[in-house]
Amino acid sequence: MYTDPSTLLSLRARMAALLLVLGTGLPAYALPGGGKVPQSIIDAQSNTPPQLKGVDVAEHLGELVPLEARFTDSSGKAVQLRDVLPRTKPVLFTLVYYNCPLLCNLVINEQIRNMRELGLKLGEDYEAVTLSIDPQDTPAQSLERRRRHLQSMGQPETAPWHFLTGTEEEIQRVAEAVGFKYAYDERTKQYVHPAVVHVLTPEGSISRYLYGTSFRTQDMKLALVEAAGGRVGTSFDRVVLTCFKYDTATRRYGFYVFGFLRLGALMVFSALATMLAYYWRRELKKGAAV
Missing domain, CATH: 3.40.30.10 (Glutaredoxin)
Structure with missing residues (x-):
C-alpha cells in the first residue's frame, strides 16, 4: 500500500508532539528507562521541612x-x-x-x-x-x-x-x-x-x-x-x-442523630411501660374489690 510521504511526515510529527506532551506530565520513573527516582530527589522536592519529616x-x-x-x-x-x-x-x-x-x-x-x-x-x-x-x-x-x-x-x-x-x-x-x-x-x-x-x-x-x-x-x-x-x-x-x-x-x-432517636425511643417505651403498669395495677385493684 502506497503512503504519501507528506502524510507520513505529518503522522510522525503528531506522534512526536503527543509523546512530548505525555512526557512532560509523567514523573521521571514512569518514562521508559527512567527507573526509580532517588529518595533524596523526592525529599528535595517536598515542601515539608526536613526536621518535620516523619513527625x-x-x-x-x-x-x-x-x-x-x-x-x-x-x-x-x-x-x-x-x-x-x-x-x-x-x-x-x-x-x-x-x-x-x-x-x-x-x-x-x-x-x-x-x-x-x-x-x-x-x-x-x-x-x-x-x-x-x-x-x-x-x-x-x-x-x-x-x-x-x-x-x-x-x-x-x-x-x-x-x-x-x-x-x-x-x-x-x-x-x-x-x-x-x-x-x-x-x-x-x-x-x-x-x-x-x-x-x-x-x-x-x-x-x-x-x-x-x-x-x-x-x-x-x-x-x-x-x-x-x-x-x-x-x-x-x-x-x-x-x-x-x-x-x-x-x-x-x-451530635449523633441515631443516638438521639434511640434515646427518644427508649424514653417513649419507658413512658408506655409506666402507663401500662399503672392501668394494670388499677384493674387488679378493681378486680380485688369486686
Missing part, C-alpha cells in the same frame, strides 16, 4: 500500652508503667519534654484548662500521666513541673498526676505503642513532635486522641466517660454520650 500520629486505638515499660517517677523511684495506671479510672496521657520552648507548654496548659472545667475530679474520676521524651530530663525536673502544674490547678501535691522520665529505649517503646512519632533536630537541639493528649482506658488501652493546642472541654469529658465505659461522670454525662459520637474527620464529638 505524626499513627492512631493505635484499642491497643494496650506496654505496661512493663520502666521509668523513674518524680520522687526518684523506679516504676513500671503499670504502677502509675489506676486500673479503675481512665487516664490522660501526654508525651512532652521539659525544655520544650513552646509547644509542650501550650499542650499542658490547655490540658490544665480543661481539667479545671471538666466537672470531673482528678483522683476520683480520672488520673493523669506525663512522660518526658527527652532521656536527659531528670526526676528533679519532673518534681518541679508536677508541683507547678498541680498548684496552678489548686490541687494538693498528693494528687495523682504522675511525671516520668526514662531511657531513650523505654521512651520510644511507649511512643511507638501510642503512635507518637517524634524526632530530634540537631540544628536547633530540640525535639519536634505532634501536639496530642491520649486518653487511656483504666486497663491501659488507647481509647481516644485529642489533637492540637486547643480542644473543647466537652470532647475531653466525653472521651474520659467513654474510656471508662460510663463508670465516671453523672447520669447526664452518659446520656449526652449516647447522643454524641466521635467524628474522625473533624476529630471531635458531634
